[in-house]
Amino acid sequence: TQPASTSxxxxxxxxxxMGWQGLVLTDSLSAGAIADAGLTVPVAAARAVEAGADxxxxxxxxxxxxxxxxxxxxxxxxxxxxxxxxxxxxxxAQLSRARLVDAATQVLAAKGAKxx
Numbered sequence: 001t002q003p004a005s006t007s008x009x010x011x012x013x014x015x016x017x018m019g020w021q022g023l024v025l026t027d028s029l030s031a032g033a034i035a036d037a038g039l040t041v042p043v044a045a046a047r048a049v050e051a052g053a054d055x056x057x058x059x060x061x062x063x064x065x066x067x068x069x070x071x072x073x074x075x076x077x078x079x080x081x082x083x084x085x086x087x088x089x090x091x092x093a094q095l096s097r098a099r100l101v102d103a104a105t106q107v108l109a110a111k112g113a114k115x116x
């Protein structure tokens with residue numbers, strides 16, 4: 001089984017069966033379920049967006065190692081790795097450009113941005 005944050009079935013249930021139209025945020029991709037599934041945070045981020053998430057979350061689970069990962073340089077490095085993973089997923093057609101645009105549109109709409 002895979003973590004719900006990366007599961008098309010789980011996120012499809014939320015959107016289709018339950019009719020949720022708002023933002024879909026992941027649980028922390030730094031959580032144990034992601035690592036237990038053999039995924040890195042960047043790979044899990046790309047899979048989560050592909051599955052239907054609009055916003056990916058990552059951060060500490062409050063172990064000493066995870067707290068150190070919250071240092072600004074570490075967060076910037078992890079964020080850059082996530083962007084690279086998303087870019088790679090689009091470039092290899094694992095993630096459609098339309099799905100990425102949809103996620104960005106959902107975020108902008110939630111912020112009240114006026115969209116063309």
